[in-house]
Amino acid sequence: MTSEYQALEPSGTSNLFTGIAWNESEYKQFVQFNWYGTNGCWPYQSYDGGSHIGIMMVPTTQNEAYDWTQNVQNGVNLFAGDKMTFAASWESRIMSQYPQLPQLTTVQRERDALVFWGPYAGTVSQSGAYWVANPQGTAWVRTNLNPKAANWVDMVESLVGVH
Secondary structure (H helix, E strand, C coil), rough: HHHHHHHHCCCCCHHHHHHHHHHHCCCEEEEEECCCCEEEEECCCCCCCCCCCCCCEEEHHHHHHHHHHHHHHHHHHHHHHHHHHHHHHHHHHHHHHCCCCCCCCEEEEEEEHHHHHHCHHHHHHHHHCEEEECCCCEEEECCCCCHHHHHHHHHHHCCCCCC
């Protein structure tokens, strides 16, 4: 699967989508199981009963369920568009509170976007993304307020050799 993802990679972490895909689904678009009394190969679903589906665990639609290339492309678009945009907005909001903070690099911003992608995104509003300002407001540090989310990001990155 790695070669299929390489053309989709944005600048930043090499093979990032490979790590996301492995962590989300172990590259499974379909799994064999009995559903509605029919044993067969069914689209791989999220643990909550199917709100997300396929290799990239994107929101469920008919296209994402049965077309792995569409599933991957929509996952890439979601990450590169919505999640990276939200990460940049989050960064700007923090920087407005701490004007001495430097801008994050693309790779650093990807870590915030991964938090917004991952299973602990719902905790962000209370505890922050991957990066938070240090007490002096002069540098970014890895959060200790949202450890499950930060650990999830570290795990995804470890799959592609970042850590």
